[in-house]
Amino acid sequence: MSSKSVKASVLHGVKDLRIDSVSLPPPGPLDLQIDVRSTTLCGSDLHYYHHYRLGDILVNSPMAPGHEASGIVTSVGDSLTSDWSVGDRVALEVGLPCENCDTCKGGQYNLCAGMRFRSSAKSTPHFWGTLQETINHPAKWCHKLPPHVSYATASLLEPLSVAIHSTRRTLRNGSLAPGSTVLIIGAGAVGLLVGAMAKLSGASRIIITDINEGRTDFAVKEGFATQGIVVPPPAKRPETIEEKLAIAKENAATLTKAVGREGSGADATFECTGMETCVQTGIYATRPGGTLVLVGMGVPIQTLPISAAALREVDIVGSFRYANTYPAGIEIVSKGLIPNLEKIITHTYHGLSQVGDAFSMASRQRDDEGNLVIKVECSMPEK
Structure with missing residues (x-):
């Protein structure tokens, strides 16, 4: 079998997408060659x-680009x-770890230093x-x-996997136990799927917050959360750490009041935005002994009220x-x-x-x- 020419959507610069022809070799001995049928777009x-x-x-x-895919x-x-x-239909797990390091051998291949994603x-x-x-x-x-x-x-199995993994991260201290109260900060696709996994884990209350009322309304209407709370951005952008922490405390007070635990907070909080103020809010909005899971990818360096977590034994988990x-994801969608789930895809575009x-x-x-607009799909026609 010889190489063949295929078309690809290639990013050459800022907002510079082009359709290029590239050479695709035959599949390796342990590879499959796959016609991609669907790719949903991710924040990255x-x-x-x-x-x-x-x-x-x-x-x-x-x-x-693209990594949430099937074919x-x-x-x-x-x-x-x-x-x-x-003719086999497949979902693609697109991270390839080295499989030889201690991290891979210990089952945490997502943390492999040699990962190609x-x-x-x-x-x-x-x-x-x-x-x-x-x-x-x-x-x-x-x-x-x-x-x-x-x-x-x-294709949604990829972001669903993010949600499955993040909810599993609370198992060490039982924060996400049957009957628990969960707070989700950020009602994008991953936040919605975290809500779905919290529900499947037995959480009795799932509160989701966002600056976008449409997204919180969607979350409640479609069963991804039991309650939605809109926390609007501040009228003036905070500049100092004191101003940021004051806003975080104010937001946390609003959220814990909704939880019904003023002065306490949620059993498990999932921060799905990566924004510094939201991470700060998550620390304040989690109950003593609870868990804050950092799901969103934010800026590398953030100023956080660590003492507020330490003195209340709030576990901060990456x-x-x-x-x-x-x-597990395939079993969930199969049943x-x-x-x-598929309502998360709000818009579909066809072809490169x-x-x-x-x-x-x-x-x-x-x-x-x-x-x-929540999740956008790029659907590829059959050849």
């Missing part, structure tokens, strides 16, 4: 699109067993993302889909991507345990020619008709 994709960087990670060569197998590597066939510029050469017609991917990191699970739903989550429009829409909160 948008950062690269708008800034050609993600925090201190700089893009140094053209790169195809269909079109060719099977020579060394793979009969477990794989042309599609659409991330952290590794060089960059590992191109899934906004391509066809890709080669190791079979080990492809997950077969039940026939009734759509490609769009399968959560980075995911590991060992796809089987329909999140009934309105519309990828630029998809990125423009994903950067907005509402479309021209006033409809809410």
Whole structure:
């Protein structure tokens, strides 16, 4: 089998997406060749699109974005067993760890220092993302889909995995136990999915907060939360740490009052924005002995009221991507345990020619008709 030419949506600079033809070799012995059918856009994709960087990670060569993806197998590597066939429908787990370091061997492969993650510029050469017609991917990191699970739903398995992993991070102290009260800061796709996982874990109250009333209303209406609270941004942007902490305390007071535990707070708080003031709010809004899970990716250096956490024994737990989550995610979507999951996808664009429009829409909160924008999908037609 020889190499073939495929088309890809390639980011060459700030908001500079082009359709390029690239050469795709045959799949390696342990690889599958996959026609990509669906890619949903993530916040990190948008950062690269708008800034050609993600925090201190700089893009140094053209790169195809996209990593929340699914597709269909079109060719099977020579060394793979009969477990794989042309026509298999798969969800893609797009992070490839080294599998040899102590971290990988301990099961925490998401923390592997040698991780190569599609659409991330952290590794060089960059590992191109899934906004391509066809890709080669190791079979080990492809997950077969039940026939009734759509490609769009399968793409959401990636952000759902983030939510599964973050809720698992509370298991060490039982903060997310049946009957618990959960606070979620940030009602984007990941925040909504964290709410869904909190519900499946038995939480009795799931309170979600955002500056966007449309998103909190959506969360409650579609069953991702039991209560939504809008916390508007301050009239004046805080400049000093004292001003920031004052706003965080005020926001936390509003949230804990809603929780019904003034002076205490939620059993588990999931901070899904990465914003400094929101992380500060999360510390103040979590009950003594509870857990604050840092899910959102924010600026590398933040000023936090650590003593407020230490003196109340609030555990601050990091959560980075995911590991060992796809089987659980597939079971959840296969059984329909999140009934309105696909409603998170509010807009769909078809073909590589519309990828630029998809990125423009994903950067907005509402479309021209006033409809809410949450998750945008790029759907690829069958060849």
